[in-house]
Amino acid sequence: MLRLDGATVRFGKRAVLDDVDLEVADHEIVCVLGPSGSGKSTLLRVVAGLQAADAGRVLLDGRDQRGVPVHRRGVGLMFQDHQLFPQRDVGGNVAFGLRMRGEAKAEQARRVGELLDMVGLPGAGRRAISTLSGGEQQRVALARALAPEPKLLMLDEPLGQLDRGLRERLVVELRQLFGRLGTTVLAVTHDQGEAFALADRVVVMREGRIAQTGTPLEVWQRPASEFVARFLGFDNVVAATVSGEAADTVWGKVPVPAGTAQGEARLLVRPAGVRLVPVEEGLPCAVTGRTFRGHHVAVLLQPAGAPLLEAECALRDAPEVGAEVGVAFAADEVVVLGAAD
């Protein structure tokens, strides 16, 4: 449905989108993630036609979009500042694309009713925009973007300004809605929780390039590089020399999965693989912090003369700050990362 071939955008000498290849299949939901300034919005703007590519191609349904203006690309856009028309009521906003297309009034009214039902705002057509909550406005913006039945819907930080609870609820609703409608979606967010909950596939960007792409589970379980691992919030990363089924590190011997290439490597030990044992049976550490994370506690551990480690502990097993504990590592939570970066 969508293909980018070597898409490149330069501002001055700097490539903010650097030779990007990406394919999005029919009905797929793809979320682009990455730190601020990594080129996520520029990627969307190139696909939408709001930004010309300096090199490379954008193809929609196999057709090169060079020279095709925004409104002829058949893509729906929903941006962070959803820019509803404040002087029109909800129905007037949702009907916008249909009116532009010259649909008959009765058909417009039918579609508006249907879309408002779909986004969970039945009967809200006559309400003024100023009377809606942030989440309701977001839904109206979504209904407006969906109204012309775009073949590709593009969302830029769709839930950006909403509070956490509402975001978590809306993200589930959106996924269900897109599944039901068979909408193909390309979304940009810097919130990994949102991306992982919404996407069939995530794309992690770094400095205008794709650092990794995969299903949420693949990326979460096997971050391809130290950059991706740290971006996802994993900080137990260490230089290692692999020999047999263990590696020498500043944290002592760390077991590695069978079949790991021998020699120099960077290892990630996911916090779930940092196990607490009696102090004499493992790497001695002092507990320096505890952060409640809902279903577990993140425990910060300081070994003598080596970088901090984070462990994931069940609520009832989490030691107090100041306690001395031992640490052992579980091979199934150790990931060998790609080239050091």
Ligand SMILES: Nc1ncnc2c1ncn2[C@@H]1O[C@H](COP(=O)(O)OP(=O)(O)OP(=O)(O)O)[C@@H](O)[C@H]1O
């Ligand atoms: N019109 C422009 N002129 C010059 N530089 C630009 C322009 N638009 C974007 N940039 C730069 O390109 C880089 C990528 O911007 P982009 O908005 O794509 O990043 P992003 O990943 O979406 O970031 P954020 O999460 O902060 O929105 C940034 O460093 C930005 O300053």
